[in-house]
Amino acid sequence: MFQPLDPLLHSELRLAVMSLLLGAEKAEFPFIMEQTGATAGNLSVQLDKLSEAGYITIEKTFKGKRPCTTCRITPAGLKAFEDYVEALKSYLHTDK
Amino acid sequence: MTAERSLEIIRESIEQSRRAMTKQSGRPMIWWGSLVVVFAVLIAYLWTNHGGPVWNVLWFVMTVIGMVGAKMMDRRREPLPKNIIGSVIGKVWSAFGIFCCGLGFITCLAGLGVVSFKALAPTPGYFIPITSIITFALGMASTTTGLILKNRVISICSVIAGIGGFFLALHFAGGEQLLVMAAVAVVGLVIPGIIVNIQTRK
Numbered sequence: 001m002f003q004p005l006d007p008l009l010h011s012e013l014r015l016a017v018m019s020l021l022l023g024a025e026k027a028e029f030p031f032i033m034e035q036t037g038a039t040a041g042n043l044s045v046q047l048d049k050l051s052e053a054g055y056i057t058i059e060k061t062f063k064g065k066r067p068c069t070t071c072r073i074t075p076a077g078l079k080a081f082e083d084y085v086e087a088l089k090s091y092l093h094t095d096k
Numbered sequence: 097m098t099a100e101r102s103l104e105i106i107r108e109s110i111e112q113s114r115r116a117m118t119k120q121s122g123r124p125m126i127w128w129g130s131l132v133v134v135f136a137v138l139i140a141y142l143w144t145n146h147g148g149p150v151w152n153v154l155w156f157v158m159t160v161i162g163m164v165g166a167k168m169m170d171r172r173r174e175p176l177p178k179n180i181i182g183s184v185i186g187k188v189w190s191a192f193g194i195f196c197c198g199l200g201f202i203t204c205l206a207g208l209g210v211v212s213f214k215a216l217a218p219t220p221g222y223f224i225p226i227t228s229i230i231t232f233a234l235g236m237a238s239t240t241t242g243l244i245l246k247n248r249v250i251s252i253c254s255v256i257a258g259i260g261g262f263f264l265a266l267h268f269a270g271g272e273q274l275l276v277m278a279a280v281a282v283v284g285l286v287i288p289g290i291i292v293n294i295q296t297r298k
Contacts, residue, residue, distance in 0.1 A: 010097060012105055019109030023180065035112045085106070091099035 003087035006080055008053050013038050013046050018081050021056060021073040029069040047071060055080055121185070121245060122292035124166060125238075129285025131162050136278035143271035149207060155200055159193070185241050192237040196230050227273040231261035231280045238284050249295070250288040257284030 009015050016036045021027055033043050050056045055077030059070045073081075135158040142151040203226055205211040217224055235258010242250030261280035265273050 010102070012097060012101075015102060015105050016109045019106045020113055023110060023113055025180075025183070031116070035109065035116065084102075088099045088102055092103075 001090065003090045005087050006084050008049065008055070009080060009084045011046070013042065014050055015084075017043075017046065017050065017071075018055065018073065018077065021071060021077075022081060024072075026059075026070050026072040029071070032071065050077070053077075053080075121241065121247075121250075122289045123169060125250075125285045125289030125292070127165055127169065128162055129281045129289060131158055131165075132281035133278045133286065136274040136281065140271035140274035140278075143274070149270070152200070152207070153204060156197075159197065181244060185244055188237050188240050188244075192233055195233055199226060199229065225266055227265040227268075227277055228262045231265055231277060232258050234280060235259060235261065235284055238288070242288070247288075247292065249291045253288040253291075254284045257281075 009018060013036060017032055020032055020035055029040075029043070029047075032038075032047075033040060036043065038046070047056065047058060051058050053076075054074060056071050056073055059072075061068050061070065135154055139151045139154050142154075143149055202211065202216065203224065206213050206216055235254050238254035239251050239258065242248070242252075242254055257280045261276055261284070264279075265276040268276055
C-alpha cells in the first residue's frame with residue numbers, strides 16, 4: 001500500500017534544500033544556491049514555500065553592509081522529512 | 097519524480113554538504129602548516145645561534161598570527177553551513193590548541209624560573225619531551241580530522257607525521273628538535289592540505 005508523499009517535499013529543489021539543511025545547524029542563501037544549482041529567484045520562492053509550511057525558518061540579517069539570509073530546519077520540518085522518507089520506503093518495497 | 101530519484105537527491109545533497117566541508121579544510125591546513133614550518137625553522141636558528149630556548153616564546157606570536165589569518169580567511173571564503181562535522185573538527189583543534197598552549201606556557205614558566213624544574217620533572221636528569229608530545233598531539237588531531245571527513249590522505253599523512261615525529265624528536269635535542277617539528281608540519285598539514293585542494297578542485 002502506497003503512503004501519500006508530502007507534496008511540499010516531493011519537488012527536486014525543495015527536497016534538496018531540506019536534505020542540505022538536515023545535517024546543518026544553519027546555512028546561508030549563497031551556499032544553498034551553489035549546492036542546488038538553482039537560480040536566486042527560484043530558490044527564494046521555494047524557500048518561502050517551505051517557510052510558510054513551518055518546515056524552515058528564514059532569518060534576514062546583515063554581514064557588515066551586505067544582507068545575509070540564513071535558513072535553518074525546524075522540528076516540524078524534521079518530522080515532515082522523516083515521514084517523507086518513511087513514505088518513500090513503501091514505494092521502494094513495492095518495486096522489488 | 098520517482099522514489100529512487102528522491103532518494104538520489106537526498107543522498108547527493110548530504111554528500112555535497114560533506115564535500116563542501118572537505119573542500120574548505122585544505123586551506124587552513126596549509127596556512128597553519130606553513131606557519132609552523134616558518135616559525136620552527138626561525139626558532140631553531142635563533143635557539144642555536146642567538147640566546148637559547150627563550151626564543152620558544154615566539155610560538156605564542158605564531159598562535160596570534162595564525163588566529164588573525166584564519167579569521168581573515170573565514171571572512172573571504174564561501175559561506176559554509178554550520179553543521180555537526182565543522183563543529184566537531186573545530187572542537188578537536190581547540191582541544192589541541194589548549195593542550196599545546198598549556199604545556200608550552202608551563203614549560204615557559206619553568207624556563208623563566210617562575211616554576212621550578214623539579215616540580216615538573218622530579219627525577220634528576222629526566223626531561224619533558226615537549227616536541228614529541230606536541231607532535232603526537234598534532235598527529236592525533238589531524239588524523240581525527242581526516243577520519244571525520246572520511247579523507248584517507250589526511251588520515252594516512254597524519255598517522256605517519258604523528259607517530260614518526262614522536263620517535264624522531266626523541267633523537268634530537270635543542271633547536272634541532274624543531275626541525276623535526278617543521279618536517280611533521282609538512283607531512284601532517286601542508287602536503288595533505290595541498291592534496292585535498294587538488295582533489296576538491298577536480
